[in-house]
Amino acid sequence: xxxxxxxxxxxxxxxxxxxxxxxxxxxxxxxxxxxxxxxxxxxxxxxxxxxxxxxxxxxxxxxxxxxxxxxxxxxxxxxxxxxxxxxxxxxxxxxxxxxxxxxxxxxxxxxxxxxxxxxxxxxxxxxxxxxxxxxxxxxxxxxxxxxxxxxxxxxxxxxxxxxxxxxxxxxxxxxxxxxxxxxxxxxxxxxxxxxxxxxxxxxxxxxxxxxxxxxxxxxxxxxxxxxxxxxxxxxxxxxxxxxxxxxxxxxxxxxxxxxxxxxxxxxxxxxxxxxxxxxxxxxxxxxxxxxxxxxxxxxxxxxxxxxxxxxxxxxxxxxxxxxxxxxxxxxxxxxxxxxxxxxxxxxxxxxxxxxxxxxxxxxxxxxxxxxxxxxxxxxxxxxxxxxxxxxxxxxxxxxxxxxxxxxxxxxxxxxxxxxxxxxxxxxxxxxxxxxxxxxxxxxxxxxxxxxxxxxxxxxxxxxxxxxxxxxxxxxxxxxxxxxxxxxxxxxxxxxxxxxxxxxxxxxxxxxxxxxxxxxxxxxxxxxxxxxxxxxxxxxxxxxxxxxxxxxxxxxxxxxxxxxxxxxxxxxxxxxxxxx
Numbered sequence: 001x002x003x004x005x006x007x008x009x010x011x012x013x014x015x016x017x018x019x020x021x022x023x024x025x026x027x028x029x030x031x032x033x034x035x036x037x038x039x040x041x042x043x044x045x046x047x048x049x050x051x052x053x054x055x056x057x058x059x060x061x062x063x064x065x066x067x068x069x070x071x072x073x074x075x076x077x078x079x080x081x082x083x084x085x086x087x088x089x090x091x092x093x094x095x096x097x098x099x100x101x102x103x104x105x106x107x108x109x110x111x112x113x114x115x116x117x118x119x120x121x122x123x124x125x126x127x128x129x130x131x132x133x134x135x136x137x138x139x140x141x142x143x144x145x146x147x148x149x150x151x152x153x154x155x156x157x158x159x160x161x162x163x164x165x166x167x168x169x170x171x172x173x174x175x176x177x178x179x180x181x182x183x184x185x186x187x188x189x190x191x192x193x194x195x196x197x198x199x200x201x202x203x204x205x206x207x208x209x210x211x212x213x214x215x216x217x218x219x220x221x222x223x224x225x226x227x228x229x230x231x232x233x234x235x236x237x238x239x240x241x242x243x244x245x246x247x248x249x250x251x252x253x254x255x256x257x258x259x260x261x262x263x264x265x266x267x268x269x270x271x272x273x274x275x276x277x278x279x280x281x282x283x284x285x286x287x288x289x290x291x292x293x294x295x296x297x298x299x300x301x302x303x304x305x306x307x308x309x310x311x312x313x314x315x316x317x318x319x320x321x322x323x324x325x326x327x328x329x330x331x332x333x334x335x336x337x338x339x340x341x342x343x344x345x346x347x348x349x350x351x352x353x354x355x356x357x358x359x360x361x362x363x364x365x366x367x368x369x370x371x372x373x374x375x376x377x378x379x380x381x382x383x384x385x386x387x388x389x390x391x392x393x394x395x396x397x398x399x400x401x402x403x404x405x406x407x408x409x410x411x412x413x414x415x416x417x418x419x420x421x422x423x424x425x426x427x428x429x430x431x432x433x434x435x436x437x438x439x440x441x442x443x444x445x446x447x448x449x450x451x452x453x454x455x456x457x458x459x460x461x462x463x464x465x466x467x468x469x470x471x472x473x474x475x476x477x478x479x480x481x482x483x484x485x486x487x488x489x490x491x492x493x494x495x496x497x498x499x500x501x502x503x504x505x506x507x508x509x510x511x512x513x514x515x516x517x518x519x520x521x522x523x524x525x526x527x528x529x530x531x532x533x534x535x536x537x538x539x540x541x542x543x544x545x546x547x548x549x550x551x552x553x554x555x556x557x558x559x560x561x562x563x564x565x566x567x568x569x570x571x572x573x574x575x576x577x578x579x
Contacts, residue, residue: 022146024203025139026160028196032092033164035189036132038172039099040065042186043125045177046103048439049260049277050110050117050245055440056572061125068129076137085204086212088138092197093223095131098124100190100230103183104237111244136161178257183238187231194223248273252347256339263349272349273501274315276435283501284353287317290467290499292536293544295321297495298429298465298509300530300538301523305429306330309457311416311445312433314340316354319409322431323357324531328407332427338413357409364410416445420453428459432466437477438572443565446481451488455512464490464510471496471506471551474575478506479554480567485510487559493520494552495544 040062047057079087102124109120140157147153176185198220204210243250248264248271255261262275272284282290295318299305306329308322314335322331335341344350345358412419416434432454437443444450458464466485471478471494478494485492490510499505511520524545527538560567 019146021203022143022156024200025143026156028200029136029139029157030160030164030167031192031196032095032132032135033161034168034171035095035099035164035192036128036135037165037168038176038185038189039095039102039128039132041169041172041177042099042182042189043102043106043128046106046182047121049182050106055568064122064125065129065132068126069133072130072133073137076134079134079138081141083211084138084142085200085210086216088135088142089197089201089216090219091131091134091138092193092200093219095128095135096190096193096197096223097226098127098131099193100187100227102128103186104230104234104241107183107238107241107245111241177255181235181238181255183234184231187227187234190227191231194220194227197223245278246275251349252343254339254343256337258337259340261340261343263347272353274350277439279435279438280501281435282315282317284349286500287353288534289497289536290502290505291317291321292533293495293497293505293507293541294318294433294465294467295431296529296531296533296536297507297527297541298431298463299325300527301509301520302429302461302463304459304461307425307427307459308332308429308431309427310334310431310433311420312435313431315344315350316357318431318433319357320354322429323407323409331407331409332412332425333409334412334414334416334419336413336415341411341413358411364408417450417453420450420457423457426457426459426462428462430454430458430462430464432464434467436469436474436571437481437567440565440568443560443568443571444562446484446560446567447565448484448487448559448561451485451490451510455489458512460512461515462511463515466508466510468494468506468508469571469575470502470504471547472504474571475551476554476556476574477567477571479552480556480558480560480570482508482552483554483557484559484561484567489513491515491520493524493545494547495541496547497540497544 043065044054044058044061047061048054051057105124106117106121110117113120136157140153143157144150144153147156176188180188201210201216201220205213205216210216239250239253242253242262246262246264248266250262251265251272252263253261259276260278262278264273264275265271266273269285274281274283299322305325306327308328308331310318310322310331310333312335313319313333314337319331319333322328341358344354345356351359432445434445435442437446454464466481468481469477482492482494485508489512491513493509494506495509496504496506524542527541529536529538529541556570558564558566
């Protein structure tokens with residue numbers, strides 16, 4: 001049975017069932033709650049890919065959006081009650097358009113107007129926050145006509161909004177970020193906002209509660225055209241705009257659950273460069289300098305390197321160097337991102353660089369999150385191509401293929417910190433090949449707590465080799481890593497070399513305290529590189545231990561811990577700017 005409602009400033013008309021109107025508005029809040037949170041994540045992630053430092057970008061952007069939501073919620077008190085439905089539709093259309101085009105616009109701003117990029121970035125962030133801030137109060141004001149009490153009204157609107165935010169976060173983490181490019185996610189989310197606006201318009205228009213029908217239809221139509229056009233072209237725009245962020249031609253790009261992978265190619269020098277979240281990881285031209293310095297000094301100083309642990313190194317280049325040593329029996333490689341390992345095991349360029357080691361029959365990729373210590377040291381035998389003769393039980397001569405013991409390689413796609421915290425095995429050599437500590441999730445892998453765990457899994461006479469950023473461009477970060485390793489009970493040996501793609505780069509060797517420094521120096525003085533290398537010699541390593549005046553002197557004494565991740569500041573605020 002219909003009822004007639006007089007809403008101040010809203011047309012008089014018949015509404016079928018007040019409960020259905022409330023249900024529609026509640027559903028709108030559920031969907032907009034999900035879409036609003038996903039939009040915050042999209043903007044934060046785009047900014048992280050461009051600027052790095054994920055914790056800063058997420059914190060600032062979400063805080064700024066919350067600020068604008070609060071200011072807009074206060075400001076809406078000055079909006080009259082006239083045409084509230086039309087105003088809600090208008091806001092939903094604006095949210096759809098701004099949210100849909102925001103990632104593309106931010107990419108374009110960084111590519112075309114880098115010096116003023118922040119203005120465009122924060123314009124979209126503030127606009128989205130302000131529109132979302134007006135959204136909920138307007139729906140509350142519309143729904144108060146159908147609610148008996150203020151408590152019921154607030155429960156009908158706020159509850160679906162919060163629950164929708166939770167659902168949006170789950171969908172973002174487990175589906176969207178792994179399935180679609182950011183620019184496409186934004187248009188998918190925008191499409192949901194648009195559908196909400198259209199359904200709301202259709203329902204209230206049916207019951208005669210929309211005055212400005214013609215204007216509302218024009219706005220909805222233009223929004224639909226804009227979103228459709230943007231969705232159809234977003235991948236092309238994304239590719240063209242991302243290209244402006246890189247000097248050389250992009251030949252591969254992929255967004256995984258954990259990071260953005262990009263590979264570029266420069267034809268005149270036949271150079272491939274590989275980036276994670278916009279940060280250079282290696283160049284095909286000079287990666288041998290980096291990886292040989294990372295691997296061969298520590299392998300040459302440890303007489304027993306049967307068991308090797310590689311943390312990071314999903315590109316396979318460190319593994320390539322380790323497997324040059326014939327007495328290595330077991331290698332465990334731990335890299336968080338399975339997509340990284342998959343790319344480096346299937347891409348023709350990476351397969352050529354890492355000698356296609358991931359395709360080797362000796363390599364097992366263990367995709368389960370379960371970490372077990374069983375089976376890591378079982379020997380694997382490989383035919384040598386020769387035949388050997390054995391006497392059988394009845395003295396007849398039998399021939400069978402000759403085999404030799406070869407290294408077993410296990411690849412775990414789990415968090416390195418979790419791995420060394422739970423495993424009970426010990427390794428003779430540990431290689432730490434993580435990206436630079438430019439984000440909080442990476443800084444924890446350079447913490448005292450992490451290195452204490454590393455100390456536990458290292459054999460008594462074993463050693464660790466750690467990539468430690470640039471001692472020249474990021475001096476205080478390098479020295480902070482050195483202090484932190486020493487605070488975890490290690491001796492350290494710093495060394496550096498020029499890697500043309502990066503500039504002056506540094507590593508640290510670490511051994512347990514009981515391994516006397518005099519012993520280490522003796523090993524260094526007698527060091528020989530016994531495997532084939534493209535660059536490194538014993539003399540080159542000896543030279544790499546020489547630092548300029550005051551390079552190893554710091555004005556700080558702090559160490560990096562989980563509760564005090566000072567390394568993030570040392571790296572992001574005090575690095576890469578030479579006076």
